[in-house]
Amino acid sequence: MRRRIPLILVLVTGIFGAVAFFIPHHSIQAADESMRNDVQRIIAAFSLVLGVGSILAHHFTKIQRRTANWQYSWVTVVTLFVSAVIGLFGGIDPARPGILPTHIGSFSFHMQTLYMNMMVPLAATMFSLLAFFMASAAYRAFRARNFSATLLLAAAFVLMLGAVPLGRMIFHPLPSFAEWILAVPNTAAKRGINFGIQLGILATSLKILLGIERGWLGGG
């Protein structure tokens, strides 16, 4: 029964979602809208609770067992708690204060300040490291070892030069050629790949709906 009920739910809701797309009758559309606007949101709210519970359980276990780098788990737990409290009760900015005071003298720690001064620089720093790794990888691994690699290298050169003003100075039609590579050969290849992916998604979705693929139920 523990397996059968989820399978029946998936089958019924999945088929209904697909059928509603093709039947414009108002009763079907109203039921579909209710599913989307009410049921899905309720499920999403539960998944949020599940997510927070899961992350807390994971980190408290790490702290309890003193596993490697357990100290950082405290950072996650405290940050989660503080940002949730400020987000829920502290207001967005000084112009829109919440019930919780979010400034000490001139020092403010409302949501937008925390976001702009912590979240943005931290995320940007992590992402900007990519440029360094890319340059290093390009130097070490991007070799014209065979015909395919040479072709890839040539295309990369054209695209990189086409993306900067110097490309136009070196050879005037270069940016247009770069644009052509993206618009024609790239599009042709992408369409072929996308067809394959979409057929794969369709087949997998059908397998899940019909209960053939049951990996999502867990338990191996």
Add this chain to the structure above:
Amino acid sequence: MMNFWTKLQALDRRWIYLVVWLVVMVPLIFPFKIRPVATPPVQSLFNYIDTMPENKALIISIDYAPASQAELQPMLIALLRHAFAVHRKVGVLSIEVQGLGIGEDALRQVAAEFNSHARTNADSVLNGRDYVYWGWTTPYITVMLGMGQRIARVFPVDYYGQKTESLPIMKHLKNYDDAGILVSVAASAYPLSWINLAQTQFGIHLGCGCTAVSAADYYPYVNSGQFSGMLSGMKGAAEYEELLERRMAQTGMDWGLRRKGTEAMSSQAAAHLAIIAFIIIGNIAFFITRRRKS
């Protein structure tokens, strides 16, 4: 000599990091002048927004997180400036919860730019009258499909907690029928979800602003006309800023606003050239050492 090429191949990566740091930082401090030339996808999106009927709004979906802000924020700023410069209503939402603060920051900046030059109340850009920030809700399928029927049902309150039904702008922005175009500024695959869910069912016109690395994924949809135009990476933002500056100058809005996309292009150009140089040097070293070994 052999030793030199072998050593070059095994160059300590910290030297590469140092060069990258220099070629990024120096042009940021001392930028060189760049006049971007608009590519067809950028020109097409610009023209579409510029000639949108007056009663149609621009909807912008912030589908990225702060990690991609450097590349995508100039697009968001340029799109907002364009819409306000041609007096179109704007609705902004975020599919990425981490993008909420980005939208707040961009709207506050662009509204302040226009309000500082406004002579009358009609010239001002006001929250609730000229733009609305719906904020975020989940799941994205609910948002993309629900907005086609009634936006106020998907977002009962806006980002600031005001009832959306009570906002004057919402009288003219009930669903996708009232939107001229929806532009998804994204660092993820959300633009494709907008096509699958919003365009297929409701026929809304879509535009796309994406990171340069994901532009190749979206070209098929630009070619098919499913995207009315596309801004790819910093270059796309810089091209849009160029078109917008000329457009604003035509209408007497020659305010000399900062163009962060164009400013960063110097750095990007230098970084591209450095990477090209690295690849060439790496290949020369590779071929010389291989020939000598054989």
